[in-house]
Amino acid sequence: MELFDAYNLFNITPVKASGCYVWDSEGKKYLDLYGGHAVISIGHTHPHYVSLISEQLKKIGFYSNSIVNPLQQELADKLGNLSGYPDYKLFLCNSGAEANENAVKLASFVTGRKRVISYQKGFHGRTSATVALTDNPKIVAPFNETENAVILPMDEIGLTEKELKTGTIAAVIIEGIQGIGGINIPDQHFLEELSELTKKYGALLILDEIQSGYGRSGKFFAHQYTSVIPDIITMAKGMGNGFPVGGIMIQPGIKPWKGMLGTTFGGNHLACAAAIAVLDVLKDEDLVNNASRTGSYIIRKVKEIAPGIQVRGRGLMIGLEFTFPVKEMREQLLFHNQIFTGFSGQNIIRLLPPLCLSENEAGIFLNAFGKML
């Protein structure tokens, strides 16, 4: 059987990884400033992560959500404390799209309303509800089209208020920092007004922190640069450092009923072991602060080296916008300098490295980048 050929591939076969580095099948070593699409948070194959998952696998890897799994509570306690939301409730699932799908469903259940607002250049996933809320018609199949998704310009509060006033909006969903859209940070006042207005008109505020969360922005969640307290926060990517784990954090006023949400695999023993290991390492190695420090260093240095380009971002979620397509530059970085980077659209390079990236490792990129200009 052949693989369904839906991805653009680089002809590189990673076989080994450690920290911020990946090795291919020919033994070539690459600096990973992409983190497998913002997924690697604590670094590849961290010993504590490997040990917790391996030890768990020897005991029990999986059972369904019909039994008591104390690892789920351990994860919820550690996550509540580290994120600053100890009184929120945790629902575990398997991916970013599934987290957003559940968040939207929950908001619709709670409010009894059907319509959801999202923003232009936003990305929330590829499942039915999440792709309808994603501003990219190319990935929306006819079946996914729905008038219940209202996609508005970000940072223009008047347009959002006009929709909220109709009393038909169940939720507003917004990324902490837009990732795929090109590293766009929502205006702080816009976000704070949005939080007020959702309360005023009885809608829920969902913060999609799937890419910007788990320390990537230099705070645990990117919205924590503002005074906003969302009703629901969605997470995935860095949560499992590569193990498929997603989750939603739900404000304590929202009450569940039996059977309201569900999943077969979500919150299984192995997934919890992976997610617990990630939180342990984030805390013990102070990686959220490291992301803040190393990210500020990269942004400062890039501005010195290349004053002509636009640099956006926070922590280790950085976009470099050029006035020309970056395809060639990314290929040169990858094939000549052995540095993985990401992209957005034609003209933006995205840096999403593991949160343990050191200044020295950042310097390898800065050096290569400087020579290329």
Ligand SMILES: Cc1ncc(COP(=O)(O)O)c(C=O)c1O
């Ligand atoms: C902000 C955001 N939300 C949702 C998703 C969807 O996550 P997943 O691919 O795990 O379904 C992504 C993935 O890139 C994302 O960046």
